[in-house]
Amino acid sequence: MLDKKNILIGIGGGIAVYRTAELVRLLIKRGANVRCVMTKSACEFVTPLTFDALTGHETHTQLFDLTREREMGHIQLARWADAIVIAPATANLLTKLAYGIADDLLTTIMQVNETPTLISPAMNHSMWESDATKKNVETLKTKGFKFSGPASGELACGEIGPGRLNEPETIANDLVPLLNPQILDNQHWVINAGPTWERWDAVRILTNRATGTLGVHLAHTASALGASVTLIAGPGTPESASRVQRIGVESAEEMLVHCKTAALNADVFIGTAAISDFRFSKLITEKLKRGDIEQLQIELTANPDIVAHVAKMDGRPAHVIAFAAESSAHIDHAREKLDRKAVDAIFANDVSNMGKENAGGWWITPEQTEQIEPLAKEQLAQKLTRQIMELQK
Ligand SMILES: Cc1cc2nc3c(=O)[nH]c(=O)nc-3n(C[C@H](O)[C@H](O)[C@H](O)COP(=O)(O)O)c2cc1C
Numbered sequence: 001m002l003d004k005k006n007i008l009i010g011i012g013g014g015i016a017v018y019r020t021a022e023l024v025r026l027l028i029k030r031g032a033n034v035r036c037v038m039t040k041s042a043c044e045f046v047t048p049l050t051f052d053a054l055t056g057h058e059t060h061t062q063l064f065d066l067t068r069e070r071e072m073g074h075i076q077l078a079r080w081a082d083a084i085v086i087a088p089a090t091a092n093l094l095t096k097l098a099y100g101i102a103d104d105l106l107t108t109i110m111q112v113n114e115t116p117t118l119i120s121p122a123m124n125h126s127m128w129e130s131d132a133t134k135k136n137v138e139t140l141k142t143k144g145f146k147f148s149g150p151a152s153g154e155l156a157c158g159e160i161g162p163g164r165l166n167e168p169e170t171i172a173n174d175l176v177p178l179l180n181p182q183i184l185d186n187q188h189w190v191i192n193a194g195p196t197w198e199r200w201d202a203v204r205i206l207t208n209r210a211t212g213t214l215g216v217h218l219a220h221t222a223s224a225l226g227a228s229v230t231l232i233a234g235p236g237t238p239e240s241a242s243r244v245q246r247i248g249v250e251s252a253e254e255m256l257v258h259c260k261t262a263a264l265n266a267d268v269f270i271g272t273a274a275i276s277d278f279r280f281s282k283l284i285t286e287k288l289k290r291g292d293i294e295q296l297q298i299e300l301t302a303n304p305d306i307v308a309h310v311a312k313m314d315g316r317p318a319h320v321i322a323f324a325a326e327s328s329a330h331i332d333h334a335r336e337k338l339d340r341k342a343v344d345a346i347f348a349n350d351v352s353n354m355g356k357e358n359a360g361g362w363w364i365t366p367e368q369t370e371q372i373e374p375l376a377k378e379q380l381a382q383k384l385t386r387q388i389m390e391l392q393k
Helices: 017-029 048-055 066-072 074-080 091-099 105-112 131-142 168-179 213-224 252-263 306-312 330-341 377-391
Strands: 006-011 033-038 083-089 117-121 151-154 160-164 188-193 228-233 245-248 268-271 278-280 300-302 319-326 345-350 358-364 369-376
Touching (some): 017 033, 017 083, 033 048, 091 117, 213 377, 252 306, 268 306, 306 319, 319 377, 358 377
Parallel strands (some): 006 083, 188 228, 319 345
């Protein structure tokens, strides 16, 4: 959702500058065109050459550079950008932006800027918690600037507290909604993702190879379009953006409880999780020792069918979408599930998609079956989101 977007990165003079290089790489990897502007202080930490090499464009540092002012001056740079990210934003930059000071290239661009701006502060925790910074952040939020972070944890100075630059992945995720129309505003989508763990004894579990990647991409896509999203995530599900409300669960029974509560009267429920069909009938609290045992009989009990429960409950979401991983007769099996589970659509795919980068399958509703060619999971999530929005028409 950042594909072909023009992103201008404003880089302030903080110790976290080296992590901006990673952010630039990530944005380019996600298809964005990136250009960088560095403050004089930023150039004390990392040379512009780093960002020249990463972006393939000259990094801008000077306001009074006549050639560049003619070619790509501060006004053109501001107009070129679809969005601006300031990372790291120093305490000094926050002050200048709050008061409209324009005494270098970056702050002058910001005076011209009319595009959405994401500010990612990074500084010592005392600086972040100072009255001046608090007031500046308040002013900037009132002016419509969006913030990503800072995170809490160990800071470069060795102290602990709020002030760490957000992870590049989180900054990129927080940028996406600024660049996309909020067409799912006022909707609540609930998505489950990942595998479940069924405990057997103190160390052993029953699980599967699902990663939860597609579920996370669906959560990001829907929330980037303005939906409020609850993600109920099994163990190992990848990190999700801070705008997604995440509930971590372990077993199928735990997942059922949270899905039913979260999905009550929701607009959409998507069941992407690979929920263990069975759990151990008896839980062993100690670690089972092999001893003299040569053969062991294990008794399993069927787990609840979560998507069917959600589709049949009082206060059912307006649309319920199931996923079916099949190893044969994909369409026939999925159609049978569509009826039995009383869902509105089902995405059937092959079990071999589990853990892979790309996946394709069949989008099946009572009226149609559409084949979806293999796509990267981020693109597949966007395609499926569009299919769900079609159901809502
Ligand atoms: C080693 C060192 C590390 C610094 N780290 C930060 C920082 O993380 N955050 C911050 O707000 N200021 C930091 N500063 C202070 C800024 O560099 C200083 O306020 C500077 O004027 C910021 O300029 P700029 O906002 O134009 O980039 C640091 C200074 C030094 C010498």
